[in-house]
Amino acid sequence: MREGSGFWRIVGMIVAVIAAVALAFGVAFAIGRATKDPTTDQTYLALAAQTKKVKGETAENRKKTKDLTEERDDLRKKVVEQQKQLDEDKKLYQQYAADVQAGQPGLIVESISPDIDPWYTELGGGIDLYYYPRITIRNNTGHVMYSAYVDYQIIGKDGAVLDGDESAYASNIVVYPGKTVVVEDMVKDAGFSGATIKPTKFEASVTSTKYPDSTESIDGQYTEDVKTAVIP
Amino acid sequence: MSEKQPQCNASKTTQTTNKEADPRNDGAQWHPFLRERDVEGKVLPDRLFDIVDDAFTAVKTMVSRDDNGILARRLAIGARVLMALACVAALIGAGIVGWNMGGRSVVVQESPQYRKEAENLKWANSDLEESKQDVDNRQRQLREAGSQVDQLKRDQEKYGQLIQEIKQAQQQSETPMLTVTAIGDILQQSSFSYRVPITVHNNSQNALTFFEVYYQAVDAAGNVVDAGYAIGDSGVTCEPGADCVVKTYSNYSPSGTRIIPTFWSTSTASSDSQFGRYGADAVNRQF
Numbered sequence: 318m319r320e321g322s323g324f325w326r327i328v329g330m331i332v333a334v335i336a337a338v339a340l341a342f343g344v345a346f347a348i349g350r351a352t353k354d355p356t357t358d359q360t361y362l363a364l365a366a367q368t369k370k371v372k373g374e375t376a377e378n379r380k381k382t383k384d385l386t387e388e389r390d391d392l393r394k395k396v397v398e399q400q401k402q403l404d405e406d407k408k409l410y411q412q413y414a415a416d417v418q419a420g421q422p423g424l425i426v427e428s429i430s431p432d433i434d435p436w437y438t439e440l441g442g443g444i445d446l447y448y449y450p451r452i453t454i455r456n457n458t459g460h461v462m463y464s465a466y467v468d469y470q471i472i473g474k475d476g477a478v479l480d481g482d483e484s485a486y487a488s489n490i491v492v493y494p495g496k497t498v499v500v501e502d503m504v505k506d507a508g509f510s511g512a513t514i515k516p517t518k519f520e521a522s523v524t525s526t527k528y529p530d531s532t533e534s535i536d537g538q539y540t541e542d543v544k545t546a547v548i549p
Numbered sequence: 550m551s552e553k554q555p556q557c558n559a560s561k562t563t564q565t566t567n568k569e570a571d572p573r574n575d576g577a578q579w580h581p582f583l584r585e586r587d588v589e590g591k592v593l594p595d596r597l598f599d600i601v602d603d604a605f606t607a608v609k610t611m612v613s614r615d616d617n618g619i620l621a622r623r624l625a626i627g628a629r630v631l632m633a634l635a636c637v638a639a640l641i642g643a644g645i646v647g648w649n650m651g652g653r654s655v656v657v658q659e660s661p662q663y664r665k666e667a668e669n670l671k672w673a674n675s676d677l678e679e680s681k682q683d684v685d686n687r688q689r690q691l692r693e694a695g696s697q698v699d700q701l702k703r704d705q706e707k708y709g710q711l712i713q714e715i716k717q718a719q720q721q722s723e724t725p726m727l728t729v730t731a732i733g734d735i736l737q738q739s740s741f742s743y744r745v746p747i748t749v750h751n752n753s754q755n756a757l758t759f760f761e762v763y764y765q766a767v768d769a770a771g772n773v774v775d776a777g778y779a780i781g782d783s784g785v786t787c788e789p790g791a792d793c794v795v796k797t798y799s800n801y802s803p804s805g806t807r808i809i810p811t812f813w814s815t816s817t818a819s820s821d822s823q824f825g826r827y828g829a830d831a832v833n834r835q836f
Contacts, residue, residue, distance in 0.1 A: 341644045352652075353655040355655065361660075381684050389691050410708050410715075487776045488776075489812040490765050491809075499776070
């Protein structure tokens with residue numbers, strides 16, 4: 318009996334200890350579960366870090382967007398300014414300029430008018446006869462032109478050169494590209510009636526491409542198909 | 550525990566085998582052992598063996614002298630204390646383990662905090678996508694504006710040089726000595742002689758013995774149909790600050806054209822000559 322009660326005492330004690338441990342475990346488990354702060358968990362922290370990283374990238378992108386927006390606005394302003402400038406230039410171009418006609422000389426002969434001295438006509442002769450050849454030329458130099466010279470010959474009906482060294486000119490003019498100008502000469506008659514006025518070469522003074530403040534010379538020869546006029 | 554075990558064994562062996570050995574007789578060996586050990590200078594394993602051996606011997610002695618059972622009672626009390634400590638340790642251990650497991654049993658992914666954070670991440674990702682699109686948009690707009698600028702530059706280059714020339718031609722070359730202040734009516738002298746008086750102002754500090762204005766007659770299309778010069782009457786001097794008149798002379802009527810002053814030329818009695826070009830803003834007149 319004594320041995321039996323000792324045995325049961327030990328069993329009881331063991332059971333009591335196990336129960337106490339189990340209770341402690343259970344209570345601690347419940348407290349641990351209840352007091353668990355998920356925000357301290359690695360999973361949560363990793364998630365929060367990811368959120369922070371994404372937000373950081375977003376903030377960076379927004380800053381970049383802001384900078385780019387400023388850059389874009391500046392560039393757009395520039396576009397507007399340049400467009401305005403271009404429109405002004407185009408207007409100016411349309412008003413004053415023209416494209417160079419390819420394959421044509423710098424000064425295109427448009428027409429030749431072999432005028433007679435009006436005094437001679439007025440008086441009905443009795444004085445020396447002078448012709449006033451007026452050659453209308455078109456500025457095809459591609460530049461603003463400040464003076465123009467056209468050398469011409471007077472060729473007789475038989476093809477002989479009656480006068481080979483004449484020059485019609487206009488100076489101190491301002492002729493925009495594509496516009497015409499009249500160059501004039503005065504030549505004393507030497508049996509020129511029926512003869513032909515034929516331009517041979519030209520020379521023009523235009524804005525220098527190297528020095529905008531000064532001028533440079535452009536010259537060239539006329540070909541056989543140049544416009545001519547017969548002196549009445 | 551590992552030290553305790555051999556002690557327990559030792560106590561058993563003492564009871565069974567060393568009963569005949571007189572502990573008192575061992576006293577001769579007991580006292581001088583420290584001295585012997587120091588003198589002999591044994592290697593470490595040997596010393597350890599000695600220490601363990603000594604401990605066994607000590608326990609044997611104590612047990613063999615425990616005639617009243619005092620030692621046994623003390624051992625029993627010690628065992629209870631140890632048991633109680635073990636129980637407390639078990640409780641604490643169970644508590645710690647339980648607490649940890651309780652904490653771990655919570656599914657973090659399903660906690661409101663985690664869900665909220667996950668939601669935050671979702672929005673943050675959405676914002677990030679949007680911000681990326683914004684950046685892409687801006688970059689595209691920049692490229693567009695850039696190509697527009699390039700195109701405009703190319704267009705301008707097409708006109709550039711000539712436009713510069715035209716602008717240059719429309720600027721006066723310098724402040725004119727003679728400013729055109731008025732262009733008068735056509736004076737027809739005869740059937741083939743036309744004159745137009747032009748009033749000029751002498752801006753110079755000198756009396757001008759020669760003063761001249763070059764002009765051109767321009768039609769509606771901008772073509773120069775006639776060009777020439779206007780000069781003062783022979784022998785007339787234009788005083789400083791005075792208004793003087795110069796007259797054109799041409800066989801052709803300026804009617805229907807615009808008279809535009811182009812250049813000016815002056816000279817003094819001391820042959821100081823000046824020459825310059827008018828700007829497009831010089832006074833002109835449409836007939």
